[in-house]
Amino acid sequence: MDFRDSPEEAAFRDRLRTWLTEQKGKFPTSGDEYWAAQGDWHRALYGAGFFGTSWPKEFGGQELPPVYDVIVDEEIAKAGAPARPSLGYLVVGLGHHGSKELQQRFLPGMINGTERWCQGFSEPGAGSDLASLTTTATRDGDEYVIHGHKVWTSYSDVADWCLVLARTDKEVAKHKGISAFIVSMHRPGIEQRPLKMISGVTKEFGQVLFDGARVPVENMVGAPGEGWKLAMTVVSHEREPSTLGFSARYGKLVRQLSSRVDGPPPEALSWAWVQTEMLRLHVRRRLSEQLDGITHGPQGSLDKLLMTWTEQAVGHAALATVGTSDPELFGAYMYSRAQSVMGGTSQIQKNIIAQRILGLGV
Numbered sequence: 034m035d036f037r038d039s040p041e042e043a044a045f046r047d048r049l050r051t052w053l054t055e056q057k058g059k060f061p062t063s064g065d066e067y068w069a070a071q072g073d074w075h076r077a078l079y080g081a082g083f084f085g086t087s088w089p090k091e092f093g094g095q096e097l098p099p100v101y102d103v104i105v106d107e108e109i110a111k112a113g114a115p116a117r118p119s120l121g122y123l124v125v126g127l128g129h130h131g132s133k134e135l136q137q138r139f140l141p142g143m144i145n146g147t148e149r150w151c152q153g154f155s156e157p158g159a160g161s162d163l164a165s166l167t168t169t170a171t172r173d174g175d176e177y178v179i180h181g182h183k184v185w186t187s188y189s190d191v192a193d194w195c196l197v198l199a200r201t202d203k204e205v206a207k208h209k210g211i212s213a214f215i216v217s218m219h220r221p222g223i224e225q226r227p228l229k230m231i232s233g234v235t236k237e238f239g240q241v242l243f244d245g246a247r248v249p250v251e252n253m254v255g256a257p258g259e260g261w262k263l264a265m266t267v268v269s270h271e272r273e274p275s276t277l278g279f280s281a282r283y284g285k286l287v288r289q290l291s292s293r294v295d296g297p298p299p300e301a302l303s304w305a306w307v308q309t310e311m312l313r314l315h316v317r318r319r320l321s322e323q324l325d326g327i328t329h330g331p332q333g334s335l336d337k338l339l340m341t342w343t344e345q346a347v348g349h350a351a352l353a354t355v356g357t358s359d360p361e362l363f364g365a366y367m368y369s370r371a372q373s374v375m376g377g378t379s380q381i382q383k384n385i386i387a388q389r390i391l392g393l394g395v
């Protein structure tokens with residue numbers, strides 16, 4: 034393992050640093066303002082050649098190794114710029130399971146940010162046990178008609194498209210009766226209701242109600258009943274190491290907190306430093322393995338768990354160091370509570386590790 038930049042990586046990093054300096058102050062970095070401007074930030078990053086770097090050229094990417102995403106995350110964190118929008122898991126989901134026609138129609142807009150997306154998987158009664166979802170899609174001629182209730186749908190208020198899981202067959206085993214659809218958020222029969230987070234943010238996610246929304250049959254991703262396979266691809270990539278590149282953001286928060294301390298740091302801050310450093314090195318090892326063609330499958334659950342521990346250790350450090358006196362740092366603490374829930378809870382990750390990596394209870 035050689036963690037130093039290659040000459041090409043160093044040139045990319047330099048170009049990015051210069052560009053980030055020019056963007057200083059143009060885009061909000063937190064709160065509702067960040068979420069409201071996230072689309073502009075996405076398009077600005079893409080336009081300058083710093084977004085979608087590892088994705089296929091055919092769809093507007095640059096096909097660079099995933100380490101370039103980490104460089105982007107590191108430099109963004111150093112510059113104090115807004116976080117890189119995260120949607121790689123949707124690109125991978127559509128890339129693996131969508132037809133060529135769907136990929137050509139939807140991937141370029143998803144990657145360049147001209148079309149915004151959300152992920153409609155979770156429901157009030159189906160989160161960890163996603164296979165028990167009750168939203169239905171019933172075929173009517175050349176369309177499916179959707180009824181149901183999705184919740185915790187990130188970016189639903191600004192989304193043009195939603196990747197929806199819905200039940201198309203009630204007669205087969207739970208997970209075999211689910212299909213995936215690309216649904217326009219601008220059609221009749223769809224209501225989007227914002228949800229307020231503990232941090233006060235109202236723009237990050239909402240609930241989406243489908244009452245007779247229609248979707249053309251050609252917008253089904255894969256064949257009827259193949260929605261579960263797509264869901265598994267999407268959730269396993271939500272935990273992938275290159276998305277963990279934002280460990281750089283945790284490092285920056287730890288440095289920010291350290292600068293507020295006179296004398297010996299609180300124990301929580303020292304622990305956060307240890308965790309952040311551990312995660313940084315772990316991500317680099319994962320990326321080296323990825324470059325060698327090693328895929329990780331269920332090991333993504335280890336990555337997700339490590340990331341959660343780190344984010345929550347940093348959150349506790351913020352609380353121990355500045356309390357509630359700094360809204361941004363206190364916000365980091367509050368947001369960290371969500372990390373053990375989103376993208377699959379910590380308990381579910383531990384179940385996967387126990388069963389699929391350690392072979393326990395099978």
Ligand SMILES: Cc1cc2nc3c(=O)[nH]c(=O)nc-3n(C[C@H](O)[C@H](O)[C@H](O)COP(=O)(O)OP(=O)(O)OC[C@H]3O[C@@H](n4cnc5c(N)ncnc54)[C@H](O)[C@@H]3O)c2cc1C
Pocket residue numbers: 151152153154155156157158159160161162184185186187188238371372374375376377378379380381384
């Ligand atoms: C910030 C954020 C963003 C999100 N974005 C999206 C999104 O864009 N799209 C989307 O579809 N969803 C999204 N979600 C939803 C997320 O995927 C679910 O919250 C998550 O899967 C947990 O489901 P649940 O909330 O229904 O909790 P439940 O599944 O009801 O779990 C409740 C508790 O029971 C535990 N538990 C459940 N089953 C088991 C088990 N078998 N073994 C041990 N413990 C168990 C859980 O670990 C948890 O502690 C988001 C969530 C958050 C917090």
